[in-house]
Amino acid sequence: MLPVVRASGLRKTHPAAGGERVVALDDVDLAVLPGEISVITGPSGSGKSTLLQIVAGLDRPDAGTVHLGDVEITGLGDRRLAELRRRRMGFVFQSFNLIDSLSVRDNIVLPLELDGRTAAPDVLTRLVEELGIGDLLDRLPHQLSGGQQQRVAVARALLVDPDVLFADEPTGALDPDAAAQLADLLVALAHERGHAVVVVSHDPAVAARADRLHRMVAGRLYAVDPERV
Numbered sequence: 001m002l003p004v005v006r007a008s009g010l011r012k013t014h015p016a017a018g019g020e021r022v023v024a025l026d027d028v029d030l031a032v033l034p035g036e037i038s039v040i041t042g043p044s045g046s047g048k049s050t051l052l053q054i055v056a057g058l059d060r061p062d063a064g065t066v067h068l069g070d071v072e073i074t075g076l077g078d079r080r081l082a083e084l085r086r087r088r089m090g091f092v093f094q095s096f097n098l099i100d101s102l103s104v105r106d107n108i109v110l111p112l113e114l115d116g117r118t119a120a121p122d123v124l125t126r127l128v129e130e131l132g133i134g135d136l137l138d139r140l141p142h143q144l145s146g147g148q149q150q151r152v153a154v155a156r157a158l159l160v161d162p163d164v165l166f167a168d169e170p171t172g173a174l175d176p177d178a179a180a181q182l183a184d185l186l187v188a189l190a191h192e193r194g195h196a197v198v199v200v201s202h203d204p205a206v207a208a209r210a211d212r213l214h215r216m217v218a219g220r221l222y223a224v225d226p227e228r229v
C-alpha cells in the first residue's frame with residue numbers, strides 16, 4: 001500500500017543562544033499508511049513537534065522531502081501549501097482550539113466554509129452521530145467537558161474528509177477516562193474509516209494502541225515494536 005505521507009532525510013536546526021544551532025531533526029524518515037495509527041513518543045525537546053510541523057507543511061525542513069500522496073509538499077509555494085492543508089489534512093491539538101463565541105455546529109463547519117464550501121447536512125449529521133456529539137451542536141464550547149470538546153475538534157478536522165489526521169498531544173488536557181475514549185476514537189478513525197492518523201503523544205494509553213510506534217531521541221526517529229509497550 002502506498003504511504004499517504006512520506007518523509008525522507010529530514011533535517012532541521014533551530015537558532016539557539018550564542019549564534020549556535022540546535023539540531024531538532026537529524027536525518028528522519030517516516031512513512032504513514034492509510035488505515036493505520038502512527039504514534040510518535042519521546043522525551044521533551046527531542047524534536048517531535050518539529051517533525052509534526054514539517055510533515056504537516058506548517059514549517060519547512062533545511063534538507064529532505066515530504067510527500068503527501070504523489071505531491072512533494074516541500075516544493076510547493078505558501079498559497080498552494082495552505083490550500084492542500086485545508087483540503088487534505090486535519091489537525092487536532094492538545095488545547096482543542098475551538099472558538100468560544102461560536103456554537104459547536106459553527107466550529108465544526110468553519111474550515112469548510114473558510115474554503116468557500118458548505119457542509120452537506122447528511123454528512124455533518126452522520127459524522128457528529130458517529131462521534132457521539134450529535135445532541136451538542138447548539139451549545140458553546142465552554143458548556144462541554146474536555147472530552148466532548150476534543151470530539152468537536154476531531155469532527156472539525158474530519159468534515160473535510162482529510163487524507164491524514166495529525167494530532168499533537170490530543171489527550172494532554174483530558175482525564176484518564178476521556179483520554180482512553182479519545183484513544184479508542186483515533187484507532188477507530190484509522191481502522192474503520194481508513195484515515196491515516198499521526199499522533200504525537202507522551203500518553204502510554206495512546207502509544208499502546210499504535211499500529212506503528214516511533215520514538216524520537218535527540219532528533220533521530222527509531223521504530224519501536226508496539227507489542228513491547
Ligand SMILES: Nc1ncnc2c1ncn2[C@@H]1O[C@H](COP(=O)(O)OP(=O)(O)OP(=O)(O)O)[C@@H](O)[C@H]1O
Pocket residue numbers: 014015016022023024042043044045046047048049050051
Ligand atoms: N522555534 C524554535 N526556535 C528555537 N529552538 C526551537 C524552536 N522549536 C523547537 N526548538 C528546539 O528544538 C528542539 C526540539 O524541539 P521540539 O519542540 O520539536 O521537541 P518536542 O519533542 O516536541 O518537545 P515537547 O515534548 O517538550 O513538546 C528543542 O531543543 C527545542 O528547544
